[in-house]
Amino acid sequence: MAVPFIEFNNVSSAGRFPGVYSVVARTANFQETVSSTLSAGTIDIVFMLYGLGVGVCLFRCVFGLATLLRLFIQSSKRRRWGFTVVSLDRHVSPFTFFNVLFTGKDDMDNAERETMLLHEWVHRDQYHSIDNIFLEAVTIMFWFNPVVWLFRRDIKAEHEYYADACVLKNGVSPEDYQHILFKARTGIAIDLGNYLSNKTSLINRFTMMTKTRTNHKSSYWSVSLYAALMSVIVLLGAFSARQEEPQFDKVATYEQGEAAMYQTLTARIKYPTIARRENRSGVVQVSFTVNEKGTVENIKAETQKDGYLLKEMVVVGYYQTSEKAKGIDDALKGAAVDAVEGLGKFTPAEKDGKPVRCVLTLPIKFTLGEKI
Structure with a gap:
């Protein structure tokens, strides 16, 4: 988002990068050709649809935050387990928002409740709430891009997988932990738009618990190549998005x-x-x-x-x-x-x-x- 607004000085057709300039020029020509075929009315409709989508997603986010605030104000609160615990008068799974732990009515014993708290401690200590606010902001701005929704889904799932892995590292057996999750359906990373919705299925989480993650050199090479490719694409987009500054005080x-x-x-x-x-x-x-x-x-x-x-x-x-x-x-x-x-x-x-x-x-x- 920031790169297109960065000034690139001393780069021209006669500069040091003629190959890059040629690709950029062709990209810019393609953009101009596409934009020239769109009428002003069509562009207005596109912006109107974009604004409508932004409005819906923004309302969804604000409504979620307002609901959390209402629950926080109207429910009883106490300090316990290192959290500000908000007790809800309904059957809900425990979930955290920063250092606030929302709990509902449950029939768990102390050992099961301690396991759930360990899961929520991980969400709090890893600042997953900040991640989710960032994801909400990105979704609001780029709601039209399906990749954003897939990215959002996978990041939220990764939050759960990581918290589950930390619980298992503390000596909880996978079988017992899966039984507790099935009983409570807990461990959700807060979704501001639908604050009590668990987007990551228990089946996927159970499957991840049985997998052994390995670090292969090929994985690092794949990530490195992907990062390099995306950098080139973003760089070309930044060049093609701006007009070259005039180089003369007076044109011929x-x-x-x-x-x-x-x-x-x-x-x-x-x-x-x-x-x-x-x-x-x-x-x-x-x-x-x-x-x-x-x-x-x-x-x-x-x-x-x-x-x-x-x-x-x-x-x-x-x-x-x-x-x-x-x-x-x-x-x-x-x-x-x-x-x-x-x-x-x-x-x-x-x-x-x-x-x-x-x-x-x-x-x-x-x-x-x-x-x-």
Whole structure:
């Protein structure tokens, strides 16, 4: 969540990481293409649905906290076993919220109750309540992502597995402990949205008690590779989410003005006959460099945007075939490059009062229509 807001300075297409820049540029182009297809109304609907989901999850969390607060205020309290014990007038399994232990009516003997307390001590000492508040916050913000719900479920289950393992390490036999759990159905890590709900089944917990966890080197390698992969994905997302800062005090401009430049281009460019016959259309990104003298050089027909982006110009042709529409080809690229080659002089870009080289990109959209 934080990485996209971090400033990455001194990184450009001419920087130290051309391979990374190329991947980032393509990612950014894909994002722009997707966003350009969404209307403002569609975006408003998406935000409205997101806000509705956030509202429902937030209400669920606040309702759970309010219920715990109400139980704490209305029920009798006492200090015992290192907890502030809240006695509820109902049959519920013991559960903790920080150092507060909520207990209900039960028919356990002292030994069974001591085993349950040991389980709750683990939840308290491991600060599982903080984990659960964090999980609630993440769920509220990313409720639309199914991975968040799976992550939430597994973390809560891990809380129970860990507390169970600590109980068994203290000499309680698995058979006795399973009998107590089945009797009490306890050990829940507090779920703020449904505070008395046990999300981890006893069957899964019983199964985990019989498993032997081993630490293999392959497991560590898997985790390391996963962490590295996620770091690369997050880093690329951070780069592609921001626009590169301008590198010039003044960008290169056409000597006769922008309007004259587009008039010259319109006069020079023609829709290739072969492209019309093959029903080809699309956008050609023509990148070119304006050097320190204002001369145009290094003209290329690219698929991605590079450098300072100029306004798009549109070239309209007419159908000459009923074939299925196709994308851009060498003929369209060649026509775009030829048009830019004859533009003439530019006023060079400036940096710190000195003329510098500047890369410009001109999107030329070739589109076909029916001749009236």
